[in-house]
Amino acid sequence: MADSEMKSNSKWVQFLKGDLWYDFTRSxxxxxxxxxxxxxxxxxxxxQWVAPFDIFDLATLELMDADLxxxxxGEYGEDKFFLGTDDQGRDIWSGILYGAQISVFVGLASVIxxxxxxxxxxxxxxxxxxxIDSFIMRVADIQLSFPAILIALLxxxxxRGLLPRELHDELAIYVLIFAISISGWVQYARTIRxxxxxxxxxxxxxxxxxxxxxxxxxAVKHILPNVLNPLFVIGTIHLATAIITEATLSFLGVGMSxxxxxxxxxxxxxxxxxxxxxxxxxxxxxxxxxxxxxxxNIFGDWLRDALNPKLR
Amino acid sequence: MTIMxxxxxxxxxxxxxxxxxxxxxxxxKFAFQGDAQSLDPHGLNETFTLGFLSNVYExxxxxxxxxxxxxxxxxxxxxxxxxxxxxxxxxxxxxHNGNSFNADDVIFSWKRxxxxxxxxxxxxxxVVDIKKIDDLTVEVHTDGPQPLMPSEWxxxxxxxxxxxxENGAGSAANVKEESANGYSLNHANGTGPFEVTLRQPDVxxxxxxxxxxxxxxxxxxxxxxxxxxxxxxxxxxxxxxSGELDMVYPIPVQDWSRLDSEDGVxxxxxxxxxxxxxxxxxMRDELLYSNVKGKNPLxxxxxRQAMAHALDLEVIKKKIMRGAATPxxxxxxxQVNGFNPEYNTPYTYxxxxxxxxxxxxxxxxxxxxxxDCPNNRYVxxxxxxxxxxxxxxxxxxxxxxLAQPKxxxxxxxxxxxxYDTSMYLLGWTPGSMDVHNVLNSLIACQNAEKNVGLxxxxxxxxxxxxxxxTLIQVETDADKRQAYVDEAMQIVKDxxxxxxxxxxxxxxxxxxxxxVNQRADNAFxxxxxxFK
Numbered sequence: 001m002a003d004s005e006m007k008s009n010s011k012w013v014q015f016l017k018g019d020l021w022y023d024f025t026r027s028x029x030x031x032x033x034x035x036x037x038x039x040x041x042x043x044x045x046x047x048q049w050v051a052p053f054d055i056f057d058l059a060t061l062e063l064m065d066a067d068l069x070x071x072x073x074g075e076y077g078e079d080k081f082f083l084g085t086d087d088q089g090r091d092i093w094s095g096i097l098y099g100a101q102i103s104v105f106v107g108l109a110s111v112i113x114x115x116x117x118x119x120x121x122x123x124x125x126x127x128x129x130x131x132i133d134s135f136i137m138r139v140a141d142i143q144l145s146f147p148a149i150l151i152a153l154l155x156x157x158x159x160r161g162l163l164p165r166e167l168h169d170e171l172a173i174y175v176l177i178f179a180i181s182i183s184g185w186v187q188y189a190r191t192i193r194x195x196x197x198x199x200x201x202x203x204x205x206x207x208x209x210x211x212x213x214x215x216x217x218x219a220v221k222h223i224l225p226n227v228l229n230p231l232f233v234i235g236t237i238h239l240a241t242a243i244i245t246e247a248t249l250s251f252l253g254v255g256m257s258x259x260x261x262x263x264x265x266x267x268x269x270x271x272x273x274x275x276x277x278x279x280x281x282x283x284x285x286x287x288x289x290x291x292x293x294x295x296x297n298i299f300g301d302w303l304r305d306a307l308n309p310k311l312r
Numbered sequence: 313m314t315i316m317x318x319x320x321x322x323x324x325x326x327x328x329x330x331x332x333x334x335x336x337x338x339x340x341k342f343a344f345q346g347d348a349q350s351l352d353p354h355g356l357n358e359t360f361t362l363g364f365l366s367n368v369y370e371x372x373x374x375x376x377x378x379x380x381x382x383x384x385x386x387x388x389x390x391x392x393x394x395x396x397x398x399x400x401x402x403x404x405x406x407x408h409n410g411n412s413f414n415a416d417d418v419i420f421s422w423k424r425x426x427x428x429x430x431x432x433x434x435x436x437x438x439v440v441d442i443k444k445i446d447d448l449t450v451e452v453h454t455d456g457p458q459p460l461m462p463s464e465w466x467x468x469x470x471x472x473x474x475x476x477x478e479n480g481a482g483s484a485a486n487v488k489e490e491s492a493n494g495y496s497l498n499h500a501n502g503t504g505p506f507e508v509t510l511r512q513p514d515v516x517x518x519x520x521x522x523x524x525x526x527x528x529x530x531x532x533x534x535x536x537x538x539x540x541x542x543x544x545x546x547x548x549x550x551x552x553x554s555g556e557l558d559m560v561y562p563i564p565v566q567d568w569s570r571l572d573s574e575d576g577v578x579x580x581x582x583x584x585x586x587x588x589x590x591x592x593x594x595m596r597d598e599l600l601y602s603n604v605k606g607k608n609p610l611x612x613x614x615x616r617q618a619m620a621h622a623l624d625l626e627v628i629k630k631k632i633m634r635g636a637a638t639p640x641x642x643x644x645x646x647q648v649n650g651f652n653p654e655y656n657t658p659y660t661y662x663x664x665x666x667x668x669x670x671x672x673x674x675x676x677x678x679x680x681x682x683x684d685c686p687n688n689r690y691v692x693x694x695x696x697x698x699x700x701x702x703x704x705x706x707x708x709x710x711x712x713x714l715a716q717p718k719x720x721x722x723x724x725x726x727x728x729x730x731y732d733t734s735m736y737l738l739g740w741t742p743g744s745m746d747v748h749n750v751l752n753s754l755i756a757c758q759n760a761e762k763n764v765g766l767x768x769x770x771x772x773x774x775x776x777x778x779x780x781x782t783l784i785q786v787e788t789d790a791d792k793r794q795a796y797v798d799e800a801m802q803i804v805k806d807x808x809x810x811x812x813x814x815x816x817x818x819x820x821x822x823x824x825x826x827x828v829n830q831r832a833d834n835a836f837x838x839x840x841x842x843f844k
Contacts, residue, residue: 058701058710061705063624063627066631067631087695089702271544272544273566276567
């Protein structure tokens, strides 16, 4: 117990003394984007406690409150809805929080699934080589020649045809995660495969082979930990892409349904009112999406540069 | 000789080109929020589909711009005995494929309305037999007096017997068939002034003006029509403003002021004769979509009353419809014959009373139920359902909204699918503009043999109302008839057979390049479209 505490403590100290932390404290862009990202993620995760209204509880909605502009922008807004309300009297700010929660959940889940699939396949391809390698990489090539959004649309379309409507609405979130992850694994696989091919010829692997360790132990226990570094960079940038893909799909009407809206769904709903001069229904969810994705992207960029030895 | 012939053909061709050049090509491009269900004239009794097809097909009688009955393919009709009506058919009418229209086609079309997949059984069922006197005369026999039959039959379109049988379209193509199994779903051969030249369901339908239509008095100068369904309301409005489309409907009510301030387009508003209402399953012993098992809460009048008093129609009018709707207590609109304003007061909004009634009925904590709702049929249909759900939530009833495009919605809830619904939102315009249509189709007890009450999806049923419906059908004395109507409406209201919501507005967006006729049933007749 004390040992492991010591260990993690010393790791933390190591981290604070390391280059990464040093770079971080010297880069205002990194600090600002990191703080923004963390605040966004926190608000999304804590939507249930932070949001002033529960948008899923129909009993709390008052239709009389519908279509109110933000109080600071129109003469008849109400203070408790500081970003206005939508066509059913739902508070826009609460909607954004709950919507962001769904968007972030879909994004994170897709990143994790893509990463697991991509790392396993990349490790397999890189270590096994030969036909297995060619096969996996050709599949990846084919996959890369389709835009991610197209694959996601295709999968969603097929699922829509297969599942009855009621079921589809309930499963929409899983269909989305599946659709986004399946188009995201390629990057992980390619990166990991490249690193594995380099590592494969190093002495410690040779040593393992000489003492007769089975291949899977060498691959998983010895090679894998040495090739995981780039994963954080890809993961961060992929998170931003996944959130955008989710928003695009929902905006096109093939993602989340209006009853459990994500940020993309909110923007789509609001879009109907844009021509009618009710700009707040679509503008604020749009801004929220921009802030979230931009902060994740900038932080990811910084992380990539910071971890790239060539840039030192 | 051959030279002579060649010259003649050249001259003929040249003159044809000339005359074609002289006649101006006017292409009307318009959009609706959904597509016509199919091109089959007997497959779905829906005003949009039938109104759309009225440009291609015609009935024995027709409706003019004010929904008055005028002669169509019949030039005249005469009631020769209480149960017999003789129709004289128009001479020289040709279908688009060149076949002549005659008495056999009338008999064939009538039988087709009674075939398995038909949604026009209520109208077809008004007639028990049709006898052919000669090629241009038919004798129609009815069960009892059916004075409304000629006006109802404006919606029964005549099809060509030979064409239908050749193409295996002898019976009506059902709304349940989603793909193009039936030939008649995607092909049409009518007598109307427009012919369908291209049909891509949910994408595009192209019409061409026919030459030599029997009616030379049609004022329209439209030569081609391109119809595209555009689901997104904002996209429709934008396409109209940009000039890409000449006419779109419905325009979201919140966009009226925007259209009026724009040059070159305007919003055409009116009061539609369509009543929007919620229906409730009162026939099953256990609801299909509810958490209450072993009994049907909607059979309890107190539950229905509770629902009625939970709906705040004024707020729906103000917020969802932006003031452009008329809350209603009756199942018919003011334009409909038989309307009596005294009976039009909606149920009062009183959620306290609702909660009390629910508790008395044994549901102090409410229950769960699913409502079926179209999302591209009526003005703000899905939004009304969601608003109703939030109002129901306040008295404890958890209403789940299942909103679908109308093609799927109709295929689920209608008779052809055994009324697969527990609660639903529907809108109704009586085709004949008479209250009898509403009583006979929506309010009378379901009776598949007599083809009555087939749109009474929840089977609200009262023997006295059925009796009154029969009386209203034959009564000619206006005062007596109105007394029967009032009695029937009072019963329906007391028993909360339905939850009427409002009459929706007609809301069209029209380019200033053309004039159109906006009919109170929201049907768009190309015959009255004139390019300036």
